[in-house]
Amino acid sequence: MEKQNRLVHMLSIKYPIIQAGMAGGVTTPSLIAEVSNHGGLGTLGGGYMHPEELRSAIKNIKEKTSRAFAVNLFVPEYPDVSGEEVTAARKALKPYYDKLAVHERQDPFLDVELFEQQINVVLEEKIRVVSFTFGLPSGRVMKALKHSGVITIGTATTVEEAVLNEMKGLDIVVAQGSEAGGHRGSFLQSFEKSMIGLFSLIPQVVDAVKVPVIGAGGIMDGRGFSAALSLGAEGVQMGTAFVTSRESGAHELHKEMIQKAREDEMTLTSAFSGKPARGIRNTFTKSLSRHEDLLPYPLQNQMTKAIRQASAAEGNPEYMSLWSGQSPRLSRDTSAGEVISDLVSYVEEHRVLPITWSST
Numbered sequence: 512m513e514k515q516n517r518l519v520h521m522l523s524i525k526y527p528i529i530q531a532g533m534a535g536g537v538t539t540p541s542l543i544a545e546v547s548n549h550g551g552l553g554t555l556g557g558g559y560m561h562p563e564e565l566r567s568a569i570k571n572i573k574e575k576t577s578r579a580f581a582v583n584l585f586v587p588e589y590p591d592v593s594g595e596e597v598t599a600a601r602k603a604l605k606p607y608y609d610k611l612a613v614h615e616r617q618d619p620f621l622d623v624e625l626f627e628q629q630i631n632v633v634l635e636e637k638i639r640v641v642s643f644t645f646g647l648p649s650g651r652v653m654k655a656l657k658h659s660g661v662i663t664i665g666t667a668t669t670v671e672e673a674v675l676n677e678m679k680g681l682d683i684v685v686a687q688g689s690e691a692g693g694h695r696g697s698f699l700q701s702f703e704k705s706m707i708g709l710f711s712l713i714p715q716v717v718d719a720v721k722v723p724v725i726g727a728g729g730i731m732d733g734r735g736f737s738a739a740l741s742l743g744a745e746g747v748q749m750g751t752a753f754v755t756s757r758e759s760g761a762h763e764l765h766k767e768m769i770q771k772a773r774e775d776e777m778t779l780t781s782a783f784s785g786k787p788a789r790g791i792r793n794t795f796t797k798s799l800s801r802h803e804d805l806l807p808y809p810l811q812n813q814m815t816k817a818i819r820q821a822s823a824a825e826g827n828p829e830y831m832s833l834w835s836g837q838s839p840r841l842s843r844d845t846s847a848g849e850v851i852s853d854l855v856s857y858v859e860e861h862r863v864l865p866i867t868w869s870s871t
């Protein structure tokens with residue numbers, strides 16, 4: 512008996528392959544359109560974008576594709592920090608400001624209106640799919656999205672987080688395994704307790720929720736795609752595989768470093784942003800690994816922005832955030848469209864599961 516795939520219908524896509532929203536410039540309109548035009552779901556990493564920037568990126572994508580695409584946003588956090596803590600963080604970062612000739616003077620700040628403004632833009636622009644990480648959107652935001660018929664996708668790193676996503680009304684949940692590149696989406700407890708490998712996470716989440724589950728973390732090709740489907744996921748979300756794609760806006764050095772990296776060169780670090788994220792170990796992550804004077808997210812992220820930018824401008828990877836999952840050896844310098852076609856042909860050729868995809 513053929514098993515229907517719910518995701519392709521809900522998201523109006525051909526194949527249940529989602530290009531992760533990756534904030535910080537990776538998800539160019541060309542990348543998103545390439546993925547959506549090849550039957551997957553491209554996602555704009557809008558987490559850091561100001562409303563007008565977000566609107567203009569969305570308009571740009573609409574010019575390149577008439578297919579569905581998603582916008583990914585960060586559920587905000589407003590940590591309370593004292594002036595002394597900011598001074599201590601600045602002192603800890605001073606050697607790096609000096610080394611890279613950065614004259615960082617601006618105090619970090621919390622933009623308490625940004626998330627609401629981003630939500631307004633996605634509603635005004637009639638975006639069909641919105642995904643979230645770092646927590647659960649408020650009831651008010653969920654109501655506004657539902658009222659406009661937006662399909663919502665949440666992120667979970669444990670079964671309990673997945674159940675809460677479902678209870679809150681999210682339509683789909685991404686199970687983010689510990690292999691995943693970039694920031695951990697954990698929001699319930701310490702990230703150490705929430706480092707669950709994808710092989711363990713998918714089937715346990717699938718058993719606990721009724722909504723469709725998307726597997727994410729270390730998936731780079733047809734083998735990972737079919738494994739995730741075999742474990743009960745109805746789709747996959749991939750980040751690193753698209754970072755190195757030709758259409759990605761990642762810095763060339765970032766792409767090169769992933770392609771040269773080994774699986775044991777990855778680390779989890781809060782040094783760049785104040786929130787644990789997986790990337791390639793370098794001088795910055797090593798020297799700040801045990802530092803206690805880091806600020807919480809998103810403040811630390813603002814404090815290190817100039818350092819990351821100066822490092823990239825110098826062509827020096829040692830102070831850049833080189834986010835990557837644990838499967839860098841499988842990364843390729845190819846088009847995003849080819850990444851999708853290869854995944855699809857592998858699954859169809861190997862007849863991994865009798866699945867019907869196509870809805871469009």
Ligand SMILES: Cc1cc2nc3c(=O)[nH]c(=O)nc-3n(C[C@H](O)[C@H](O)[C@H](O)COP(=O)(O)O)c2cc1C
Pocket residue numbers: 531532533534537556557558583643644666687690691692693694727728729730748749750751752754834835836837838
């Ligand atoms: C460079 C990079 C940036 C990322 N930025 C985001 C983001 O803005 N929002 C989000 O929900 N996930 C983000 N992620 C995590 C992905 O959603 C996904 O969990 C992860 O890429 C899966 O692991 P993989 O990189 O091995 O495919 C990012 C991942 C990478 C590699």
